[in-house]
Amino acid sequence: MDLIGCGTALVTPFRADGAIDEQSLYSLVQWQIESGINWIVACGTTAETPSLNEEEWLRVIRIITEAAAGRVPVWAGCTHNSTREAVHKARIAAQVPDVTAILTANPYYNKPGQEGQYQHFKAVAHAVKLPVVLYNIPSRTGTNLEPATVMRLIEDAPNIVGIKESSGSLPQITELVTQAPRSFSVYSGDDNMALGAIGVGARGLVSVASNEIPAEMSRMIEEALTGDWPVARQINRKYYRLIQANFWETSPAPVKAVMAMMGRIEEHYRLPMTPVSQATRSRLERLVGELGLLVHAPQEEGDYRMF
Template structure:
């Protein structure tokens, strides 16, 4: 089974719960894993940027990977996030991290450096050639400062054998459509923009790697499955109540928004690591009010 078939549907970019002293709360992580899987999400992405990876040290990352594999225990596929703006370091990580139980590596475009399109291509080519697992590209220009153009994505898809897909979070449906039009048949295309998933499903995407799937896994993954089945009336009915959720999730910061929801639901403590701060009181009250409505 290729990656496009394995990762069709909804993947949850899982948060990293913390205790009040900011150590990793592994008990809450296990609880969250079971909640997400039990409510129908097709796979889990650990150590994505929603997991606050920029503020995790190497040992914490290794512990989280191994713990996640142990607790999931083959119930759903696991994708591991490994990215950065130092190509040599990312190459070393994909060669040394425990990836035997992963189906793929999700790797964000290099941030801050603002490489050219050729630089982005060569960065991913080096990682893909070193990786024991297929690479899923991650275009998120709102965070990285550089858009990976459709032409670069398609060049990687057609020319680099171990590049298996893309999480496209460019907030640009036209770019997504171009990738869908010219991708190889087995190349996975998933959304990284929760609020655009419904229209992008109509364009032919294979699913999503989602933030909202942490807190509303059943409703969100049911919506995606309905869209994949071309039942857009049902998908819209499920998506409409989530529009306010999408706004609250990202109005200040991710993962502050999703952690605010998960806290109100009783899954985790409302703790993030600097430079991220928890939601402001006014926004947290709106999250609380939404959760209270059911």
């Protein structure tokens, strides 16, 4: 799997009655692809996946793959703190047509050590033939997947082909890039670290902000990967406040609030996620208005080469 660019960790839109808003989800996929996004992650962290039962989880993956229709790769999120359950989910997802890779994160809550994580990820990888992308996100799971453990996994499970790195540590990302085989892909899992990660050799970004601005984020990553750093930095400068705003409160509450302001989804959540506070909402509304993103507001392309 030689995939570079920007992928979107897509939100799951809900209706007021709590059901998945399938029509909105289908439309989001169309918009993402039309905007130039390089791949889509179904049922990642931003999708409120822990709030989906297995039937809903599988339905979301199917809707996204059907909407994508092979135009872009689709990664299926298969994370569980029970290795047996993670293996079970990976096997089911691998049978869905057009799922191109399995994305699986550290086992949460259990806080396994390096050996436990090694055994866990190896079991998931050995259970499927699809490429597997590791997902290291210590802020959510309570445990860090160290580069030395990643190297063991690459050696013992050849279908582990990449990692979404959300440790927030540029030195750790650099260590992975410099130690892993060239065939292994490191992706930034943090929008605010994307340019730094690409600067040391990462192959792209799995983005939250691309839910709101897919064309802009995909262009920023493309420019960075092709070495046009002035353009990439200018795009980053323009939208960095939005990138930060998506984490003013626990994600995905801010990003779903912004997408509702843009008219892309209705703003509904599954408990324990709740809407942002009124103070945060007011700040978001002001920011989104300043960026010209309200309710499909037409935007000028802009010359990002101008400083």
